[in-house]
Amino acid sequence: MKFQLQHPVFLRNVSFNYGNGLLLRDVNLLVDYGEAVAIMGRSGAGKTTLLKIISGLLKPTGGYVEVFGCPMSFGCVKHIRRRIAYIPQNLALIESETALYNVLLARAPNKPLRFITSLWSRSDVEEALGVLKAVGLGDKAKTKVEKLSGGEKQRVAIARAIFQRADVLLADEPVSSLDFDTAEAIVDMLISLKSKGITIIAVMHDRELAFKYFDKIYVLENGVLK
Amino acid sequence: MRILLSTFITLLIFSYLLDVANPLLWTKLGTNAALFLSELRIEWGVMNDALFAVYETLVISLFGVSGGVLLAYLLAPLASPLIMPPAAAAAFRTLANFVRSVPAVVWAIFFVILAGPGPRAGALALVIYTSIYLIKFFYETLEAVDRELYNSLKVMGLSGLPLAFALYTHAKRHIVTQILFMLEYNVRTATILGLVGAGGVGYYIAHYLSLLNYSAVMTFVIATLALVITIDLVSYAVRRII
């Protein structure tokens, strides 16, 4: 069952609360394939929460969420996973392992035995190395992630999303801890994924980068997306 | 202060009941200690037996650790609500907690009955004992893994055993430390298991003790101590490297 309707992400009147008052009140969002969307807003506005709702990690308190044309409340979570990559603020890489290991990890759901035995096929390894090269880490594939710089780690996370063949990439503040030039290079790389038809939804703090690179910019304020 | 006083009084009562307060006992302890010390030397005649027994103890412990690690690796995810439905995980956890309350010696007796006396029984007992302990260590380790890592792996589509393995890999250093701890523990326990006939040095020590052959006992004790110290040093060295 593969849902391939018009919009990869569609939210209508979504509300959410953690049990301490409404955080999201009335969020509407419609995203097209291959679109790059930036979400801005002050700290604590609920941006991370919104990404978690889109990825199915949190259930909205009210409203309707549809991903790849499949309503979330309809047991679609299983189908849409694998097609979404979620890069949290702290990147969630396995630091004690190499960049290559972290990229290959994205194929563990399809090839669990190869993952558990670490006996990857030659073609998988070559593809992963190719992706790492494409993000500029050709010579760091065998380096442990804990020895990489912040920008390099971010690239590993992006490489993993590409290797996962995700259709939607959710990135939470992908460049907030980087200097401007590195940040711009990373954003440029994220945006270049559009040519592969990948949809990008990123939480951004830097106005300049957001306006320069993204197709649409939303601001989350008082629980509403504008 | 009141607690101290009442404990002291309780102690006096129990000393009387156990006959520990008897002054004759203390003089006897003294003469026995002198006798023991005068016998204290290594008896080279039993050294070969001692080395063999220590080797057997080592093999039993290593078998127990490797079998236990394998079982725990596969079973610990069943006890984790991150991997299993929470109710199933809770049920498995309760079962594991219950089984864990059985001491290693009881497992040894059980396997001596099932498999006959000898190192086989000790080895099987240690596999069960180690695995049931490591299951607890491992599921607690899984629980402690960073939530965001767990979230992004889940969104990536990982679940079940592969998800558990990715989380294990993340906590690799912690896991190795726990395995080494179990190895140190197993070597000590394996020396005792011989007392119930489950192989290893314990069997010989009990034997020579009943013959009052203290120098032979001493030889086995020293060989055992050498093994325990070696294992601890190896484990310390491995911990430094990782």
Ligand SMILES: Nc1ncnc2c1ncn2[C@@H]1O[C@H](COP(=O)(O)OP(=O)(O)OP(=O)(O)O)[C@@H](O)[C@H]1O
């Ligand atoms: N698990 C939780 N339980 C209760 N409250 C939470 C939880 N997670 C987040 N919150 C609260 O919800 C609010 C929004 O959090 P969220 O992380 O979505 O904000 P954000 O817009 O991503 O902020 P930032 O820019 O600082 O990352 C915060 O006030 C936070 O304290």
Ligand SMILES: [Mg+2]
């Ligand atoms: Mg946030």
